[in-house]
Amino acid sequence: PIEYVIGHYEYNLFRGTPLWKETDSAYRTEKTDPGISFMRRIREKIKDLDIKGAPAHK
Incomplete structure (x- = not known):
C-alpha cells in the first residue's frame, strides 16, 4: 500500500x-x-486515505 505522498x-x-x-x-x-x-x-483530495507526507522541517 502507499504510505507516503510527497512532492519532489x-x-x-x-x-x-x-x-x-x-x-x-x-x-x-x-x-x-x-x-x-x-x-x-x-493532500486535500486524499486526506481521507490517511497517507503520510514529509516529516516536519527541522
Whole structure:
C-alpha cells in the first residue's frame, strides 16, 4: 500500500530518518516540483486515505 505522498521538493526532509537511503553523497539536488500549492490540493483530495507526507522541517 502507499504510505507516503510527497512532492519532489520535500525528499530532503527525510534525511536522518529510516526511509533515507543515500548511495552518492555528492548527488543532492534542490527540487521545486510539483510545487507547494499543487501538493496542498492533492493532500486535500486524499486526506481521507490517511497517507503520510514529509516529516516536519527541522
